[in-house]
Amino acid sequence: MDYFLELCLGGLTRGSIYALIALGYTMVYGIIQLINFAHGEIYMIAAFIALIVSAILTINGFTGVSILIIAAVIAILYAAAYGYTLERVAYRPLRNAPRLSPLISAIGMSLFLQNYVLLAQTPDFLPFPELLPEFEFMDPVAHLIGSAELVILVVTTVTMLGLTFLIRSTRLGKAMRATQQDMTMARLVGINVDRVISLTFVLGSVLAAIGGVLVGSYMGQINFFIGFMAGVKAFTAAVLGGIGSIPGAVLGGVVLGLTEALAAGYISSAYEDVFAFGVLILILVLRPNGLLGRTVRTKV
Amino acid sequence: MALLQVENLCMDFGGLRAVDQVSLSVEDGEIVALIGPNGAGKTTFFNCVTGHYAPTGGEIVISPPQGERARIDGLKPNRVTALGLARTFQNIRLFPAMTVLENVMIGRHCRTRTSLLGAILRGPGTRRQERETIDTSYRLLEKVGLLDVADEFARNLSYGGQRRLEIARALATDPFLLLLDEPAAGMNPQETRELDELIVRIRDEEGLAILLIEHDMPLVMNLSDRIYVMEYGCKIAEGTPQQIRSNPRVIKAYLGEQDDA
Amino acid sequence: MRLVGRSLLVGLWFMFLTLPLLAVRVNTITETVEWRWLNLVWVGLGTFILSLALALWRQRSESQPQRDDGEGDITPRWRERLFHDQTVYRPLLIMALLATLLLPWLVDIYQINILVLALIFVVLGLGLNIIVGLAGLLDLGYIAFFAVGAYTYALLNINLDLGFWAALPLGGLAGAFFGLLIGFPVLRLRGDYLAIVTLGFGSIVKIVIENEDELFYGAMGIADIPRPGLLGLDLSLDQSTLYTYYLVVALALLAIFVTNRLKDSRLGRAWIALREDEIAAVAMGIDMAKCKLSAYAFGAFWAGLVGVLFAARNTFIHPNSFTFAESALVLSMVVLGGMGSIVGVTLAALILVLLPEYLQGLAEYRMLVFGGVMVAMMVFRPHGLISPSRRRYTRPQAQGEEG
Structure with a gap:
């Protein structure tokens, strides 16, 4: 029973990270109907930047939570800058191109960013410093859930609540929803659609960066390739929940995380990724609109 | 027996009923118009007939001049086209990166048969078929007056040219009934006049019936043998242009709208 | 300023x-x-x-007089002639062919080996070109079909002692079969979903091979796969390499010939029509499922076929030869060459394999450049270096001669 519970909590932690990244996919997809393949790379880059910053800080004598906060803030800022630039360079010129073009551009960008980090840094795994604090009050349940996991769950929950508030209640949220419904119409009523799209990328990147910092210190090591797999998984989560739907992304992330953790725990961890993809294919075939997605009818 | 007989057609989208109990028929050699204000459900009706939507109620029956009576509601669009109904689109849908001629040749697809192997070996049978496809397509381009731009990419045609190319492409499928969705939209008066002539000529020369959705009233009144009027998904009137013109409900629903504007 | x-x-x-x-x-x-x-x-x-x-x-x-949108509308004169004037392109083709045939006598065996690899990728590029370039179905796991072909040969050879020639068509068919298998459930999906599913499929194939030690020899790979045989003759390594070279040349020529024929056939036009506008294509009577499946299966067929050759050339196969990077490489060939353009894809495949091979300093930057190239191509030249030309047809009056 404890084993099962442990697996579930591990799955939940992992799922909440997927959900954070999935939100970026879902928001971008909702607005410009593009699978931003490079989204996972933003997450990877954020993790690298957090690692570099914290290493510099450690060498210069900083300690404790201050490292975490400074590293996280810089990583988030950089992720936002990368996300913004990504959209400007690779997607905006293709706003009116055939559907396939931005998709190929996205894959190209993903390859580019992966190899950029590979060449600029290292092809090997780097040890990531343990930035997340250890709490003493967690000791009684430490065999089930660690402090790091607790932090991840709390941070992701808070972030997602914040995002929901942002989209439901702010001007930007309203503009985003309007753009999502009908880009032309949104433009006609005076919404700066280009800016909304840029901000969507920035917002998605910020979430990915939070995920990157959390995962880095949770897993203890990172390399240039972590973004790719995480990206695919997060996309699966987004589709699972119904792409374009924000609660869907969260639900999808959690379901996927649990599925993976249980499959790895009871069957074989080598086939973890196969399960993730299997779930994706099944969902797409059986219920292409996802768990919470709405039916979208192509206009004739 | 009518060529096309639609009985009590209904189409629901979730809770919204876009087409409500509409019946309509088209006889051999007729030009029938379907009119109504924007959002009345005309295009949805078309989409049901041509198989793009599966209607939620009612039935659609065709009786081709040569061929068997058949129910077609719920069939896939390509099956419907193969049975002899061809359509054009309100928002032009050509194949932009193909030449004008190739666009028409696509229309011949359902009337020809070439296997993968046949296409690779290009035997005499295949070559004959290709020749026939090319010849037919050129003939149709000539009919709609696009012969001299046959080798241009379709995306480079003028708006009116694109609309006429859609008609030629639809004709290439050998239909007995042609469905035109707002063929005159975006055309200038000169082009509309030419379109008027073209439609009549197609009816006479190709021996087919035509069902069209149109907003251009002079064109509709001039062209149609009979007119159906829809509003809010329901059929509110049918009759000859004469009858429609004097029908108080139509005036209120349709022409009255213009008075307000 | x-x-x-x-x-x-x-x-x-x-x-x-x-x-x-x-x-x-x-x-x-x-x-x-x-x-x-x-x-x-x-x-x-x-x-x-x-x-x-x-x-x-x-x-x-911008300051220049307004030109038409897109590529290929204002075809430069020389290109017009290159592709439509028989007196120009026929001799060029013959020269290229002669050079290909004579090349092995001019370079050493190491170079031939690289050329074989380049030509294998030409066939892969042409195969993917059918799926992505003509039919517009973005496949990110294409290399999986290549793996299927390679493992088909290796396993048939180990278990049933089948030779290269018997395995060659079987490898192609196995590729096509897997194409149908993955294509069947997902072809109803929208383009971008298809992309991610194929990506998943590609990864699954690799992971399964890697982890199934009993069936596929897992991460150790399979060694000692026989080279292609020639009438039971005993060939030296050099002779065998030469023989493989001519085989792959023949295969590449076949692929070029076949895709060229298909491109301007009833089926090829239907593929392009589906790529351009699915709804309109279906309304014109094209059976979407059938057409897409045929494109998928046929594209996968080439990968399977040439996969057998790949296994025979290397005599050793390993799951790491079939990663996403290889799929991306083939995709960038199609993108760089111009989607649907046979000449373009062929040239792009040669360039993308040979260039990093000869500029060793570049090899490291290979994937970076591919990624950059994909983005740049989409932004600046979406139709590729050589945009696909469409065929012209003569009017009915002029009987007989066409083209």
């Missing part, structure tokens, strides 16, 4: 972006930081020049 200012800003922005990753490298073991400021200078300079050049180019093309 305003342009220079803007470009300066762009340069500074990219210097800022690349600052932590390019200029800093931390050694987490010795806890030292290495600063590489020079890198930053290069980035700033590079992006500044690039941005300026782009801005100037844009300004120039």
Whole structure:
């Protein structure tokens, strides 16, 4: 029973990270109907930047939570800058191109960013410093859930609540929803659609960066390739929940995380990724609109 | 027996009923118009007939001049086209990166048969078929007056040219009934006049019936043998242009709208 | 002057972006930081020049008289002649063919081996070109079909002692079968979903091979796969390489011939129509499922076929030869060459395999460049280096002769 519970909590932690990244996919997809393949790379880059910053800080004598906060803030800022630039360079010129073009551009960008980090840094795994604090009050349940996991769950929950508030209640949220419904119409009523799209990328990147910092210190090591797999998984989560739907992304992330953790725990961890993809294919075939997605009818 | 007989057609989208109990028929050699204000459900009706939507109620029956009576509601669009109904689109849908001629040749697809192997070996049978496809397509381009731009990419045609190319492409499928969705939209008066002539000529020369959705009233009144009027998904009137013109409900629903504007 | 200012800003922005990753490298073991400021200078300079050049180019093309949108509308004269004038392209083709046939006598065996690999990728490019270029179905796991072909040969050889020639068609068919298998459930999906499913499929194939030691010999790979046989003759290594070269040339020619025929056939036109506008194509009576499946299966067929050859050339296969990077490589061939263009894809495949091979310094930057090329192509030349030309047909009056 404890084993099962442990697996579930591990799955939940992992799922909440997927959900954070999935939100970026879902928001971008909702607005410009593009699978931003490079989204996972933003997450990877954020993790690298957090690692570099914290290493510099450690060498210069900083300690404790201050490292975490400074590293996280810089990583988030950089992720936002990368996300913004990504959209400007690779997607905006293709706003009116055939559907396939931005998709190929996205894959190209993903390859580019992966190899950029590979060449600029290292092809090997780097040890990531343990930035997340250890709490003493967690000791009684430490065999089930660690402090790091607790932090991840709390941070992701808070972030997602914040995002929901942002989209439901702010001007930007309203503009985003309007753009999502009908880009032309949104433009006609005076919404700066280009800016909304840029901000969507920035917002998605910020979430990915939070995920990157959390995962880095949770897993203890990172390399240039972590973004790719995480990206695919997060996309699966987004589709699972119904792409374009924000609660869907969260639900999808959690379901996927649990599925993976249980499959790895009871069957074989080598086939973890196969399960993730299997779930994706099944969902797409059986219920292409996802768990919470709405039916979208192509206009004739 | 009518060529096309639609009985009590209904189409629901979730809770919204876009087409409500509409019946309509088209006889051999007729030009029938379907009119109504924007959002009345005309295009949805078309989409049901041509198989793009599966209607939620009612039935659609065709009786081709040569061929068997058949129910077609719920069939896939390509099956419907193969049975002899061809359509054009309100928002032009050509194949932009193909030449004008190739666009028409696509229309011949359902009337020809070439296997993968046949296409690779290009035997005499295949070559004959290709020749026939090319010849037919050129003939149709000539009919709609696009012969001299046959080798241009379709995306480079003028708006009116694109609309006429859609008609030629639809004709290439050998239909007995042609469905035109707002063929005159975006055309200038000169082009509309030419379109008027073209439609009549197609009816006479190709021996087919035509069902069209149109907003251009002079064109509709001039062209149609009979007119159906829809509003809010329901059929509110049918009759000859004469009858429609004097029908108080139509005036209120349709022409009255213009008075307000 | 305003342009220079803007470009300066762009340069500074990219210097800022690349600052932590390019200029800093931390050694987490010795806890030292290495600063590489020079890198930053290069980035700033590079992006500044690039941005300026782009801005100037844009300004120039705007000031010029308005041309038509897109490529291929205003075909330059020389290209018009190259592709439509038989007296020009026939001799060129013959010369290219002669050069291909004579090449092995001019270069050493090492070079031939590389050429074989390049030609294998030509066939792969042409196969994927059917799926992506003609039918418009984005496949990110294409290399899986290649793996299927290679493993089909290796396993048939081990278990049933089947030779190369018996395995060749079987490998192709196995590829096509897997194409149908993955295609059948997912072809109803929208294009971008298809992309991600094929990506997943590609990864699954690799993971399964890697982990199934009993069936597929897992991560050890399979060694001692026999080279292609010639009538039971005993060939030396050099002779065998030469023989393989001519085989792959023949295969590439076959692929070129077949795709060229298909491109302008009833089926090929239907593929393109589906790519251009699915709804209209279906309304014209095209059976979407059938057409897409045939494109998928046929494209996969070539990968399976040439996979057998790949296994025979290498005599050793390993799951790591079939990763996403290879799928991306083949995709960038199709993108670079111009989707649907046979000449373009062939040239792009040769360039993308041979260039990094001969410029060893470049090899490291290969994937970076591929990625960059994909983005740049989509933004600046979406129709590829050589945009696909469409065939012209003579009018009915002129009987007989066509083209």
